Every structure is written in structure tokens, then in C-alpha cells.
Amino acid sequence: MNAHVVADGSAPTAAPPVVRRGGPSLLAVVSLVGVTAIWGGTFVVVKDVTREASPMDFLAVRFLIAAGVLAVSRPRLLRKLSRRHLRHGALLGLVLGLGYIAQTYGQQYTSASMSGFITGLSVVLTPVLAGVLLRHRIGAATWAAVVIATAGLGVLSLRGFTIGPGEGLTVLCALFLALHIVGLSEWSAPGDAHVLTVVQLGVVGVLCLALGAPDGIVLPAGRGFWIPVIGLAVLATAVAYLVQTWAQARVPAAVAAVTLTMEPVFAGLFGVLVDHDELTIRVIAGMVLVIGAMYLAEFRCGKEVPDG
Numbered sequence: 001m002n003a004h005v006v007a008d009g010s011a012p013t014a015a016p017p018v019v020r021r022g023g024p025s026l027l028a029v030v031s032l033v034g035v036t037a038i039w040g041g042t043f044v045v046v047k048d049v050t051r052e053a054s055p056m057d058f059l060a061v062r063f064l065i066a067a068g069v070l071a072v073s074r075p076r077l078l079r080k081l082s083r084r085h086l087r088h089g090a091l092l093g094l095v096l097g098l099g100y101i102a103q104t105y106g107q108q109y110t111s112a113s114m115s116g117f118i119t120g121l122s123v124v125l126t127p128v129l130a131g132v133l134l135r136h137r138i139g140a141a142t143w144a145a146v147v148i149a150t151a152g153l154g155v156l157s158l159r160g161f162t163i164g165p166g167e168g169l170t171v172l173c174a175l176f177l178a179l180h181i182v183g184l185s186e187w188s189a190p191g192d193a194h195v196l197t198v199v200q201l202g203v204v205g206v207l208c209l210a211l212g213a214p215d216g217i218v219l220p221a222g223r224g225f226w227i228p229v230i231g232l233a234v235l236a237t238a239v240a241y242l243v244q245t246w247a248q249a250r251v252p253a254a255v256a257a258v259t260l261t262m263e264p265v266f267a268g269l270f271g272v273l274v275d276h277d278e279l280t281i282r283v284i285a286g287m288v289l290v291i292g293a294m295y296l297a298e299f300r301c302g303k304e305v306p307d308g
Helices: 026-040 043-049 055-073 075-080 083-106 112-120 122-134 140-157 165-187 193-215 223-247 253-260 262-273 281-299
Strands: none
Touching: 026 223, 026 253, 026 262, 043 223, 043 262, 055 075, 055 083, 055 193, 055 223, 075 193, 083 112, 083 165, 083 193, 112 122, 112 140, 112 165, 112 262, 122 140, 122 165, 122 253, 140 253, 140 281, 165 253, 193 223, 253 262, 253 281, 262 281
């Protein structure tokens, strides 16, 4: 049901639906798994970088560099930029930026494990929002995958549960991320991924820049800051969000949400391999549940989603 984009900037017209033949595309799901692998490997890097710069300053620079890299890499594609691209990209960038901001401030009042679990609850909110906002029918296999993925996130992340300001902010983060997933699946169309991604990332960068400006933008000058920031901007932001936007033109929102829960699985694996975290039975069980949910989402949920 994704809408085609008016490429010439003319007034919006009724758009034909994008047909997803044969349910979710395996290549798109594999691509989303690759994105989660990249994101899962960035936790340690982000933690180190934000010790040298405020979160808003870091996010502004990260997303503005990413938008600039994509814009410069294929400038001719920007000629396709239309009012519909701007409208959809701005809305997607706004909810994505608000998600990052809510998570960043929430992490100051809650543990990393709790933040990871609650953020992952976007997998629950995504099919709910798709059903309410877009009237998508959610089948039994989809809900089973959502429940299994949520259980896996809980096993991976939780060591107790409390409710406070940090948890409340992180719930908002999960809500915004779910809205982003639903909107991206609805508005992204084959061939428009590059343009839509540039607008999204630019809006996030400008939003964070505006929020950080009152305190002044202060950035370290050393290579120890800029090398990882540029790496994060290019690989974990420009490339990752471009791939996500491309993939979500080809899979339903609920399937994308379940697949994206692979991020904490890769974070756990990198924690074992790089930070020498202990590989416990609990961690293994959580990983197995999330991987099982992703398998169910790809090979069963897609059969419930009618084309278009």
C-alpha cells in the first residue's frame, strides 16, 4: 500500500499501490539483518564518543554528515525531489529524531539493558499502529512473532523492572520508532530510497542542531573523535538508513519490526567478542527466541499480508 511519489513536484494525486509479490522479499529481510548487525556493533563506539561531546552535538554532526554524504554521492537523484518527498521525509525524520532524543535523555535515568528492552518494544507497537492508522489486518502468525521477539528481548535485556522518568522517556522512544517503521513501510517506494533517506537524515540533523544550539555546539578537534564519528555517519547512518528505506519498500511494517529486533542479538554477540562479556544460557536463550521470531516473521507472516 506504499504510495508512489510525484517526481515532478506537481500536486499530489491518488497513487497506485506498490505491489509486494509473494510476501516479504528475502533479500530485503537479509538486508535489514545486515543493518541490525551494523547497529549492534556501534554501541561501544557511541558510548565512547558521547563522553567527548554532548549527545545533541554528536547526533547533529552524525546525521548532517550522513545526509551530506548521500546528497553528494548521487546529486542527480536530488532532481527527483518533490513536495511529496519533502513532506514524507520531513515527517519520518521528525519521528526518528524524536525517538533518538527520547532515548538519549531516557538513558540518563535508566540502565542500558532496560533502555534496550523498552526500545525493542517498538516491535509490539508497530503492528498495533499499522492496524489502527492504516487498518492493516494483523494475523495470528504476526502476533506470535511479536510475542516471541518481545520475550527474547526480555530474556536478553532485563534483570529487574522499575518505572520512572527514564522508562517513560524510553517508551516514547519506542512509540516514535514504531511510527517511523510504519511510515517508512507505507511511504517508501522502489527507486525513491536515496532521496527519501537524504531528507530524513537531514531533518534529524537539523532538529538535533536546533536543540543543541542554545548551549553552544562544542566538538573535540582530535582524530579520536572524528574518525569514529565519520565512520558512524557513513556506515551506521547513511548506508544503514538507505538500506532500511530500500528494504521497507518491500516488506510489511510488522515483519520489518520483528527483523529489527536482531539489533540486541548482534549487540550481545559483539559484547562477547569485543568486550569479553560472558555468554550465558540466558543470553543464548534470548538470541534463539529473537532469531526464531524473525524466521516466523519472514516465512509465515508474509503469507498473511495481501499484496498491495
